[in-house]
Amino acid sequence: MRAARLHNYNEQLRIDEVDIPRPKGEEVTVRVGAAGVCHSDIHFMSGQWKDTLPVKLPLTVGHETAGYVEEVGESVRGLAKGDVVAVFGGWGCGVCQACKGGDEQLCISPNWPGLSQCDGGYAEYLHVPTYRFLVRANGMDPEYLAPLTDAGLTPYRAIKKVRHLLNPNSFTLVFGVGGLGSYAIQYLKLTSSTRVVSVVRSKDKARLAKDMGSDYVINSSEEDLLSSIREITENQGIDVVLDIVSSRETLAAGISSLGKGGTVVLVGLMGDSFNLPVMSSVINEHHVLGSLWGNYNELSEVISLARARRLKTPISRFRLDEVGKALSSLEQGTIVGRAVLVP
Ligand SMILES: [Zn+2]
Ligand SMILES: [Zn+2]
Incomplete structure (x- = not known):
């Protein structure tokens, strides 16, 4: 599959050919329908956060993802191939006080796709470590769902x-x-x-x-x-x-x-x-x-508002190979609404 990966800080992303992730246990492979392009990606790529969020490069960028369930591990419940899902991005440990309180985005050892040591959604497929980070949203368009997971x-x-x-x-x-x-x-x-x-x-x-x-x-x-x-x-x-x-x-x-x-x-x-x-x-x-990001329940509330057609989501679409153009337009402030990559 194709993935837009950062090889060195302060460099353009490269479109690489990598293996499609295969899930086991609670894991899920999501076929990316859309990946939102965020200012945090620009901060991350510039190396500004390399001391607070140290990662080993190359890494696939993107923390705002929605798409379709492609394959599930043997312990996954309630999801089937083809289901539309929004990916909650605060991949917490599940056991610290913040996680137990429901705020997994505030986890003491956070794992955020595309920003810490997990590949993100600027790719054709995304590996999600557990089905508990997915909100099922059948009937909704991933292009409108993806921005809800962070910008919304x-x-x-x-x-x-x-x-x-x-x-x-x-x-x-x-x-x-x-x-x-x-x-x-x-x-x-x-x-x-x-x-x-x-x-x-x-x-x-x-x-x-x-x-x-x-x-x-x-x-x-x-x-x-x-x-x-x-x-x-x-x-x-x-x-x-x-x-x-x-x-x-x-x-x-x-x-x-x-x-x-x-x-x-x-x-x-x-x-x-x-x-x-x-x-x-x-x-x-x-x-x-x-205020940092949002928790799983808040994401599901936002998706309910969108499902009831109470939210306008202005979108600018780019292909995966146009990721450089999407990022530079965002940096120049010329994107109206949210930019999404559609692989
Ligand atoms: Zn963001
Ligand atoms: Zn935690």
Whole structure:
């Protein structure tokens, strides 16, 4: 089979011919229907994470996968060849406290396909270590399912953490209207009555934010962000910032935009650190928290929303051999919605 593999950090992926994985025990081989292309892949390929997530190369990239069950090991239950499945990517050990609590993406010794020592979904087939990491979704299209496993899942969990703060008087600021941001705006409108303010840097993204249901859109390449926020909120400030970028600049602007009791949720991984002003954090009782990916049950909730046709998923399709083009378009910010590889 063909697989897009990283041989050295800071190099293009190579399309290699490798063996199709054969499952035994609880394992499953999934024929990849679609694999989402994520900013985390770019961070990983650049070697930025090689100390925190050390891996032996070559490795097949891709942690956002959906497809069809091809073959199952002898202990697999409830799945048959041809079933449509979404692959939950937080491959936890199953026995640590985080895993036992249901948050396998927070496992103390995580194994994430395409990011740690397991091959990912940029290939024709994916080896999944246990059927417990698959959500059955017969009748759904893998091209729409794949992005749900990360781009759709990550903002869902982040919003669940702050849902108690969202009411008709509140304002929620979304930084970054790409794959994750498109879902974030939709969840905010589906699950709360908050007013959504999206921050974009191009006309295409402004249109996308409006299409997804954003109440206000600020194009920060054309207008001053903080004065626009003051105007929109009538000086009340923002109640919740969902920072899907988390660069030094967006975090500084997010903190400055907060009103009394405001919360910043860090979701993106662009920056390395930021300054938190002590005085205003204390006198305004600000909160800062991180949110990582999502758990199995949250993925299944997201898939239920999609199945009920309550989610729009804008997709840009690429062939497996166009993976370099997909990654560079993502890096340049020219993908509208989520890029998926269709092998
Ligand atoms: Zn990702
Ligand atoms: Zn664990």
